[in-house]
Amino acid sequence: MNWIWWTVWFILLVWVFATPYNIPGQRHAKENALEILKRRFANGEIDHKEYEERKAVIEKK
Template sequence: MFYGYYFWGMHAMWWFIWFIFLFWIFVLPYDIPGERRNKKSESPLDILKRRFASGQITKAEYEESKKVLESDSVKNNSM
């Protein structure tokens, strides 16, 4: 007997809702601003350490930049 059900017992609208739900969970990228923050944000000091380790900056530049970053950090924490 026909009761008006299509698509294996679900109306087309329900299939659409399920499709959108599954798309939202599995396909959307996680790098959308303001969305899922799985990656740890790098601090400026972490970036500086990485640049020094890769040889992009010299030890003198590293030490000078580190002092500037640490002094800025102290100023921001005292406010």
Template sequence: MFYDGYHFWGMHLVWWFVWMIFIFWIFAIPYDIPGQRRKREAPLDILKRRFALGQITNTEYQEKKKILENDSSNLS
């Protein structure tokens, strides 16, 4: 009776805004919640995993580890 299709447009727009914020919050949350994104791995952790899987040799591991440790000490 009072609703001609435009009277509640402002509230409709507010709800779209609330839903967009809610969806952004879900995908942008930095915490490790089951089913959500994982935190980024440190380069040394990636190197250790590659060595454990046999993707790189011990020599390559030692060389790259030395480089990463030197880079991290230079940043401090």
């Protein structure tokens, strides 16, 4: 009976640590500044001029 519990714990640990990061409601990798800037430009929140200015500042770092 003891080996059943070890198997259950092992499966649970593998499931927790091996799940992909892009599943909705799960852990997410953080976006970097350039990805956020691209998303804002794609959504129309900023114009092309502002996008290029901010991109130049980000790439300078």
